[in-house]
Amino acid sequence: MKILIVHTMTPFQRTETDELAARLEKALIIAGHESEALRIPFQWEPADRITSQMLMVRAFELWNVDHVIAMGFPAFLIRHPKKTLWVLGYEHGHDLIDGNGVVNRPPDGEASELRMLIRNAENESFRESRRILVGAETTRQYLLEHNQVDAKVLVPPAGGADSRGDWSPIIEVLLR
Amino acid sequence: MKLVIFTPAKKVSSIGGCCALVSQELVAQGHEVTIVRTEIEGLLKSETHHFGAPVLPWTRTHQVTRVAEDADVLIYQIGDNYDFHKGGLEWLAALPGIVILHDFFLGHLFRAWSDSNRARGVEIVRAWYGEEMVKPFLTHSAPETFIEETKDRAPMIEWVCAMAHAVITHSSWGCERVVNSCAGPVRVVPLTYNKNLGSSLPGGMVYRPPGEKFAILTIGHVNANKRVESVIRALGTSPLLGGHSRYRLVGAIKPETATALTRLAKENGVDLVVSGEVDDGALLRAIEESDVISCLRLPSLEAASGSLVEALLNGKPTIVTDTGFYREIPSSCVMKIRPDNEVADIRSALEALFSDPAQREAMAAEGQRWALQTFTTENYVRELIHTIKDTMKTKPILNAVTYFSRVLAHWSADYDATGNEAIMEPLTIFGSSG
Numbered sequence: 001m002k003i004l005i006v007h008t009m010t011p012f013q014r015t016e017t018d019e020l021a022a023r024l025e026k027a028l029i030i031a032g033h034e035s036e037a038l039r040i041p042f043q044w045e046p047a048d049r050i051t052s053q054m055l056m057v058r059a060f061e062l063w064n065v066d067h068v069i070a071m072g073f074p075a076f077l078i079r080h081p082k083k084t085l086w087v088l089g090y091e092h093g094h095d096l097i098d099g100n101g102v103v104n105r106p107p108d109g110e111a112s113e114l115r116m117l118i119r120n121a122e123n124e125s126f127r128e129s130r131r132i133l134v135g136a137e138t139t140r141q142y143l144l145e146h147n148q149v150d151a152k153v154l155v156p157p158a159g160g161a162d163s164r165g166d167w168s169p170i171i172e173v174l175l176r
Numbered sequence: 177m178k179l180v181i182f183t184p185a186k187k188v189s190s191i192g193g194c195c196a197l198v199s200q201e202l203v204a205q206g207h208e209v210t211i212v213r214t215e216i217e218g219l220l221k222s223e224t225h226h227f228g229a230p231v232l233p234w235t236r237t238h239q240v241t242r243v244a245e246d247a248d249v250l251i252y253q254i255g256d257n258y259d260f261h262k263g264g265l266e267w268l269a270a271l272p273g274i275v276i277l278h279d280f281f282l283g284h285l286f287r288a289w290s291d292s293n294r295a296r297g298v299e300i301v302r303a304w305y306g307e308e309m310v311k312p313f314l315t316h317s318a319p320e321t322f323i324e325e326t327k328d329r330a331p332m333i334e335w336v337c338a339m340a341h342a343v344i345t346h347s348s349w350g351c352e353r354v355v356n357s358c359a360g361p362v363r364v365v366p367l368t369y370n371k372n373l374g375s376s377l378p379g380g381m382v383y384r385p386p387g388e389k390f391a392i393l394t395i396g397h398v399n400a401n402k403r404v405e406s407v408i409r410a411l412g413t414s415p416l417l418g419g420h421s422r423y424r425l426v427g428a429i430k431p432e433t434a435t436a437l438t439r440l441a442k443e444n445g446v447d448l449v450v451s452g453e454v455d456d457g458a459l460l461r462a463i464e465e466s467d468v469i470s471c472l473r474l475p476s477l478e479a480a481s482g483s484l485v486e487a488l489l490n491g492k493p494t495i496v497t498d499t500g501f502y503r504e505i506p507s508s509c510v511m512k513i514r515p516d517n518e519v520a521d522i523r524s525a526l527e528a529l530f531s532d533p534a535q536r537e538a539m540a541a542e543g544q545r546w547a548l549q550t551f552t553t554e555n556y557v558r559e560l561i562h563t564i565k566d567t568m569k570t571k572p573i574l575n576a577v578t579y580f581s582r583v584l585a586h587w588s589a590d591y592d593a594t595g596n597e598a599i600m601e602p603l604t605i606f607g608s609s610g
Contacts, residue, residue, distance in 0.1 A: 051584070055580050055583060055584070058583050059579065059580070059583075116588065117584070117587050117588070120586075120587040120588045121587045124586065124587065
């Protein structure tokens with residue numbers, strides 16, 4: 001199967017999601033699939049650029065892909081009929097928008113409009129996905145509270161492990 | 177190029193007449209033209225102008241869809257008359273294209289359309305002009321009151337122009353609202369005119385036997401904005417003109433209007449002739465026999481005036497109101513009347529023209545020369561083709577904006593994508609080639 005892993009990136013910064021995506025790509029290939037990672041540039045600041053970045057992801061058209069595994073916002077807005085979300089560290093970005101951090105809080109009125117827009121976009125993406133998986137119980141609770149989505153927890157294997165044995169059950173769930 | 181033009185086609189439609197000239201020229205240049213006539217259902221069998229191209233009624237959905245899908249561009253002639261433009265509105269909403277805008281006030285068109293689209297109509301007025309402007313469109317007030325209430329604050333230009341890929345109009349004075357609402361190119365092109373010139377003498381002057389009265393003429397549908405009352409009052413207060421002039425009205429007129437104006441003329445000692453609606457030949461004779469044509473308008477709502485163009489092309493000395501489209505006419509070609517000093521200005525203008533035949537002749541000749549150079553079909557078609565090419569370049573951007581706006585609307589954002597630089601700026605790559 002041709003499986004595309006889609007996740008966001010910041011140039012010249014390596015995050016845990018980048019590492020996990022690289023390991024997943026390798027694990028999928030070892031499991032006999034064709035796999036590639038599509039890294040989409042994204043950053044939360046400035047706030048008035050968030051919408052255009054979301055739209056850009058939404059406008060992508062994917063061909064020659066059997067299954068998409070999307071990790072993180074706004075990567076999971078990408079359109080594909082067979083899409084699984086694996087949401088990791090999700091609440092962090094949302095907190096920035098909520099101003100509980102507060103590095104990127106737009107003016108009050110705009111903040112609430114932006115929050116609503118992000119939430120509606122997320123919910124649309126959740127509705128069109130085959131499965132919604134999260135990396136931790138806290139993320140599950142967060143989505144339940146804010147998006148009324150009851151996701152399943154799928155904890156990534158510990159760092160460094162890329163043997164077929166560690167990843168087999170994970171891949172099975174991701175492609176189910 | 178394959179063009180589909182949505183236009184009123186009925187013989188009496190001045191817009192249809194202009195369009196016929198344009199269509200014939202396009203066909204002569206090798207373009208393929210299909211006309212879709214847009215009048216209300218009851219008028220679709222009336223005799224049409226000669227377009228030199230096949231004519232379809234807008235109600236033949238399958239045929240119109242087929243030619244539209246096969247076309248390079250769709251063009252919509254839009255003016256403030258629902259009976260003539262109903263089909264254009266219906267198709268414009270479904271298949272956007274280039275709008276040729278003939279009026280800078282579309283309140284009557286909108287009000288008639290919204291009679292059968294009430295909820296959507298209210299939504300449109302509210303979105304463009306705010307809640308307080310909804311009422312005038314819901315209550316059927318008298319025409320003058322309705323125009324007064326809406327012309328400045330809710331002229332409904334934006335409603336049509338927002339649906340257009342591009343807009344061509346015929347003067348600059350009302351363009352701000354067009355530019356603010358149409359996402360594509362906007363171009364001002366002088367009207368092309370369809371009437372044959374009469375047999376007027378060079379400069380349009382009339383050799384009048386001694387004793388015959390000085391002839392002043394107003395043409396077109398007689399209503400309050402043609403300022404007939406003001407002309408009567410001006411003549412009535414002029415000892416110079418009072419007994420030596422005749423004022424003639426040629427055009428449709430309501431019986432009660434004719435009665436009221438006749439009474440006013442009698443009270444003011446003015447020789448008024450109300451001729452009513454006449455055929456093209458009689459209209460041309462009326463123009464030939466006139467010494468001065470009054471093209472006064474207040475308020476002025478048109479993008480251009482066929483009557484004025486006709487007067488100038490026939491080499492007639494003309495008085496106009498110093499407003500709107502008329503303000504843009506060179507002052508050497510017409511006499512301009514200030515709206516805030518109307519009766520006095522009309523009187524002094526007519527007296528000057530009456531007493532100075534040389535000035536009258538010079539102004540008429542200059543107006544005729546300017547009109548012959550300006551209101552040409554060749555120029556119109558050239559500008560139309562430029563606009564089509566510009567529109568083709570900007571279409572990818574507009575499609576992208578439409579796509580993004582739809583996505584945003586789906587995400588329930590109260591959001592105008594065209595106002596967001598972060599979204600619009602990257603899209604300019606689509607329009608940079610060619």
